[in-house]
Amino acid sequence: MSRITTIEQYHEQYKKSVDHPEAFWAEIADEFTWKKKWDKVLDWNFSAPEVSWFINGKFNITENCLDRHLEKDGDKLAYTWEANDPKEPNIQYTYKELHAEVCRFANVLKKHGAVKADRICIYMPMIPQAVIAMLACARIGAVHSVVFAGFSAASLAGRIQDSDCKLVITSDGAYRGVKDIPIKEVVDEALETCASVTKVIVYQRTGTVVKMNAGRDYAWDEEMKNASSVCPAEEMDSEDLLFILYTSGSTGKPKGVVHTCGGYMVFTKYSFENVFQYNPGELFWCTADVGWVTGHSYIVYGPLLAGASSLLFEGIPTWPDPGRFWAMVDKHQVNILYTAPTAIRALQASGLEYVTPYKLNSLRVLGSVGEPINEEAWAWYDTHIGKARCPIVDTWWQTETGGILISPLAAITKTKPGFATLPLPGIQPLLVDEKGTEILGNGVEGNLCIRFPWPSIIRTTYGDHERCRQAYFATYKNLYFTGDGCRRDADGYYRITGRVDDVINVSGHRIGTAEVENAINMHADVVESAVVGYPHDIKGQGIYAYVICTNSEKNPDSLRKEIIAEVMKLIGPIAKPDKIQVVTGLPKTRSGKIMRRILRKVAEGDLSNMGDISTLLDPAVVEEIKKGKI
Numbered sequence: 001m002s003r004i005t006t007i008e009q010y011h012e013q014y015k016k017s018v019d020h021p022e023a024f025w026a027e028i029a030d031e032f033t034w035k036k037k038w039d040k041v042l043d044w045n046f047s048a049p050e051v052s053w054f055i056n057g058k059f060n061i062t063e064n065c066l067d068r069h070l071e072k073d074g075d076k077l078a079y080t081w082e083a084n085d086p087k088e089p090n091i092q093y094t095y096k097e098l099h100a101e102v103c104r105f106a107n108v109l110k111k112h113g114a115v116k117a118d119r120i121c122i123y124m125p126m127i128p129q130a131v132i133a134m135l136a137c138a139r140i141g142a143v144h145s146v147v148f149a150g151f152s153a154a155s156l157a158g159r160i161q162d163s164d165c166k167l168v169i170t171s172d173g174a175y176r177g178v179k180d181i182p183i184k185e186v187v188d189e190a191l192e193t194c195a196s197v198t199k200v201i202v203y204q205r206t207g208t209v210v211k212m213n214a215g216r217d218y219a220w221d222e223e224m225k226n227a228s229s230v231c232p233a234e235e236m237d238s239e240d241l242l243f244i245l246y247t248s249g250s251t252g253k254p255k256g257v258v259h260t261c262g263g264y265m266v267f268t269k270y271s272f273e274n275v276f277q278y279n280p281g282e283l284f285w286c287t288a289d290v291g292w293v294t295g296h297s298y299i300v301y302g303p304l305l306a307g308a309s310s311l312l313f314e315g316i317p318t319w320p321d322p323g324r325f326w327a328m329v330d331k332h333q334v335n336i337l338y339t340a341p342t343a344i345r346a347l348q349a350s351g352l353e354y355v356t357p358y359k360l361n362s363l364r365v366l367g368s369v370g371e372p373i374n375e376e377a378w379a380w381y382d383t384h385i386g387k388a389r390c391p392i393v394d395t396w397w398q399t400e401t402g403g404i405l406i407s408p409l410a411a412i413t414k415t416k417p418g419f420a421t422l423p424l425p426g427i428q429p430l431l432v433d434e435k436g437t438e439i440l441g442n443g444v445e446g447n448l449c450i451r452f453p454w455p456s457i458i459r460t461t462y463g464d465h466e467r468c469r470q471a472y473f474a475t476y477k478n479l480y481f482t483g484d485g486c487r488r489d490a491d492g493y494y495r496i497t498g499r500v501d502d503v504i505n506v507s508g509h510r511i512g513t514a515e516v517e518n519a520i521n522m523h524a525d526v527v528e529s530a531v532v533g534y535p536h537d538i539k540g541q542g543i544y545a546y547v548i549c550t551n552s553e554k555n556p557d558s559l560r561k562e563i564i565a566e567v568m569k570l571i572g573p574i575a576k577p578d579k580i581q582v583v584t585g586l587p588k589t590r591s592g593k594i595m596r597r598i599l600r601k602v603a604e605g606d607l608s609n610m611g612d613i614s615t616l617l618d619p620a621v622v623e624e625i626k627k628g629k630i
């Protein structure tokens with residue numbers, strides 16, 4: 001059994017995973033259903049990079065998520081779905097029912113010409129059909145590319161074009177709190193520039209009027225009416241693509257992170273079971289959106305592979321009121337709650353009057369993901385939600401890692417506020433200095449790298465392997481570089497301190513500063529801009545933009561409004577700058593590089609010590625920037 005139950009077992013498994021990684025992972029992989037076992041466990045080199053796990057293994061991940069459970073646990077609950085509106089009835093799916101829906105929708109996809117290796121874009125709200133669509137793609141061997149439904153038409157189009165998607169699956173609209181967002185319109189606008197898409201399948205969720213393009217657009221319900229619930233699973237190779245998920249990096253264009261079938265399957269189940277210590281019969285609730293990797297790994301694949309029961313939620317934490325999460329925990333008797341620091345802080349700020357009416361006594365484990373959790377938020381979560389009896393698992397990982405790499409194992413690893421604690425078995429982290437020299441010992445800080453592959457490591461960035469090498473494997477020779485800074489304390493516990501690259505983490509969402517700058521620069525009056533993150537009480541980081549404007553006569557308030565509109569149009573609401581300061585110059589070195597350190601200091605309100613500014617082309621701009629701070 002791969003389930004760890006004591007800290008001694010953790011240390012034993014950890015040691016085995018380092019001493020004999022192949023034997024270690026082969027034993028875990030053996031617990032899955034394979035049509036043909038692998039010939040070799042692992043091939044790798046980080047310089048190409050080239051990583052293959054469970055080589056020549058044949059199987060289908062949906063048979064492991066669904067079919068495998070049918071005989072014994074077919075009537076077990078896979079999902080309870082709760083709508084945005086608490087008055088709308090819940091919908092439940094047993095494993096048998098989910099299997100049937102997935103097979104039916106897989107047949108719909110086939111009918112519309114989808115075949116193995118085709119890319120299919122999913123742009124949907126948090127409804128069961130989003131999960132069904134993902135699994136249906138996997139069933140037929142198509143590669144899903146889920147795009148968070150908050151992204152703009154331009155962002156959606158860019159992602160569809162980058163991977164040449166053939167089909168788009170969407171809904172008429174999306175409910176989010178009081179909002180009723182017409183998302184099919186966004187798809188229509190995006191598709192004006194996406195020649196690769198020949199079919200669109202539209203689930204009717206809100207009933208908003210949509211334009212159905214004859215010969216291209218089809219209604220989900222109509223298509224499902226006559227679809228058979230028998231659909232043999234496509235045989236996939238371990239290294240066939242499972243999905244693409246776009247994520248922001250230090251350049252202006254998001255990267256299509258590629259995950260493959262075998263390693264991802266093995267690692268998501270293993271990490272799910274061990275980190276959360278899920279017990280049969282429990283209800284797990286991950287509050288993420290399926291548009292992010294957390295939704296992929298811990299709403300869809302990990303829990304289903306483990307045969308778990310999950311809660312799926314369409315809405316937002318603060319509507320109809322900030323007690324929504326806690327009302328749902330009591331109503332559904334949630335045992336494990338996995339959410340983000342930004343949500344915790346927002347609910348903390350709303351006041352205890354929204355918490356105290358609820359019992360919360362079903363909770364056994366609490367989880368956190370997406371950004372560093374500050375000690376205040378940790379303590380509040382622990383005291384008021386966990387009632388000091390639920391272990392908190394602060395799970396560090398990335399889109400690129402596919403699953404949780406550094407985290408306590410619930411009720412096994414002793415926790416410490418703000419610390420992701422220890423690596424999971426199979427994960428070999430190290431800290432390096434700027435030159436790439438390993439920093440040994442404890443009580444040290446550096447850049448977080450991983451020296452050995454784990455099964456769900458990123459395989460490539462879609463369509464551009466060199467970019468994958470550059471971004472993750474070129475900074476330090478023979479190491480995977482995470483982009484995060486990290487401290488290892490006296491006990492050898494890891495504490496992630498945040499990004500060390502030009503990525504900002506706003507409410508747990510990764511946003512590249514270059515992406516926001518590109519959008520701002522599209523405004524006709526903007527000459528140049530520089531974007532940095534700054535500490536934000538609720539969002540973790542806020543977005544601070546410095547802009548140089550051609551038209552000095554322009555009213556700064558209308559300029560700000562127009563810039564925000566530009567960012568909304570090109571990226572989406574999540575990338576909206578919180579503060580925009582108009583400047584006449586940026587602090588540049590003689591080589592033309594913007595000294596972001598200065599911009600960050602001003603943005604965070606530290607105007608005291610600017611450090612060495614003697615290498616600046618025009619040191620005087622610093623004073624002006626300080627004076628104009630917002």
Ligand code: 7RM
Nearest residue numbers: 369370371372394395396397398399496499
């Ligand atoms: C799962 C996810 C990844 C980035 C990562 C970190 C930050 C995530 C934690 C965290 C501190 C955590 N994928 N991050 N989890 N920082 N503690 N527990 O978030 O690709 O969207 O973001 O998020 O900077 O590099 S992601």
